[in-house]
Amino acid sequence: MTTIADIARLSGVAKSTVSRYLNGGSVGELTKKKIERVINETGYIPNTFARSLKAKKPNIIGTIVPRLDSYATSQTLIGIDEQLRELNYQMLISNTSQDLEREIENIYTMARQKVAGIILLATQITNTHIEAFQQLQIPILLVGQRHHEVYSVIHNDFEAGYDIGKYVMAKGHRKIAFLGVTEKDIAVGVNRKKGFKMAVQEAGDCEVKYYETSFKMAEAINKVPNIIDEFHPSILVCATDNIALGAMKAAHLKGIRVPEDLSITGFGGYDVTEIIHPGLTTVQFFYKEAGQMAAQSMVKLVNSEDLAPLLLSKHKIIERESVDNLLSRKL
Known part of the structure; x- marks a missing residue:
């Protein structure tokens, strides 16, 4: 060499x-x-990494992710990497496999490696996280979650939940099952549900039941049949596209037609939701753009430039074939 x-x-x-x-x-x-x-x-x-370690001003940005087998994660990383390269910075990735102890350990490890800053794609922020952030003398940026003590780039999960709620109501659905995740995840487990609940309250005259599952498609496949049998909803509003895909598979296995017998929506806007049949109606988040925003923000922090403590990325509803319009049936 x-x-x-x-x-x-x-x-x-x-x-x-x-x-x-x-x-x-x-x-x-x-x-x-x-x-x-x-x-x-x-x-x-x-050797860019070695040069960065020796330099007075390192140009390596540590990026910690909870999982690598995720559409949202991969698209966010692409955005971060592309933007950092344009700004003459390099990305160093560490995966935690959704292990919080490992996540904390990786934060300290990244700091010891003299990275210029750390971008954390977080699922939850604990007191141990805050303690680590306070001990480290480098910029920290959260993506996907927010905390009042840390700079954050988030998707507007509350507004997204509200928007899909209004959409569902406009289609005439009044018997609704909302399939969410643990409330330890504030963005997905709490804020999406809160936004949806506000839309339900404004509409009134709705029967809604809230259920909890994991982010794994397989668990949704197992859980959805019982929800259908016990509650008989006209629509399943799922907190992620993976959950929605699991719900669609479960409906198919039971011989239930989507959307004729059961409507289904998701959150995310994954590519696969467009090519399946029927196509999934979903709230699309712009993960790549959020990654670019995170990279730009981190470089500003590294260079001691002014930055708003909270930045919001965009979203929009993608209407496809998985939601039936019940109002048109009555005409």
């Missing part, structure tokens, strides 16, 4: 000169051409 020492020897210059060139410092034009020629001939690739 070619090293800086090799580049210096082959170029006939000092190691410090090569290092200065690689870090964007001032180097004479003739010397610069010598170094560039040797780099091209040897195929030398600078």
Whole structure:
């Protein structure tokens, strides 16, 4: 493996000169051409991470995610990575597999690796998280959750819940099952449900039951049949697209037609929701754009620029075939 020492020897210059060139410092034009020629001939690739550790101002941004097998996570990471590259920063990813202890450990580990800042795609924020943030002398940015002591980029889950609630009511549905997740997850488990409840209260004359499942599609497949048998809702409003996909599978296994016998909605806007049949009506979140926003915000924090403590990303309802219009049936 070619090293800086090799580049210096082959170029006939000092190691410090090569290092200065690689870090964007001032180097004479003739010397610069010598170094560039040797780099091209040897195929030398600078170790960005090592250079960042040695630099007075590191350019590595640590990004901690709860899971890698998630559409929302992957799209957010793409947005973060693309934007950081444009701003001459690099992303270092760490996965926690939805283990909170591991998440806390990774926060400290990232800090020891001298990253310039940490972007945390959080599912919940505990007192242990806040204690870690307070101990570290680097910028921290949350994505997906908010806390009054930490800069945050969030999806407007309350408004999204409210909007899908208004949509469902406008389609004439009044017997509704809402299938959510644990309230430890404030964004998905609490705020989406709160927004939906407000829409229900405004509409009045509704029979709504609230159920809880996990983020896993398989659990929704197992749970939905009992909800259908016990409650007989006209629609299932699911807190994520994965839950909605599980609900659609469960309905199919029971011989229930969507949307003729049961309507289903989700949250997320995953690509697969467009290609399945029937297509899933869902609230689309713009995960990639949220990732770009997070990257821009983190670079501002690293450079001590002003930043609003809370930033909201966009959403919109994508209407497809999975929701029946009950009002049109009565005409």
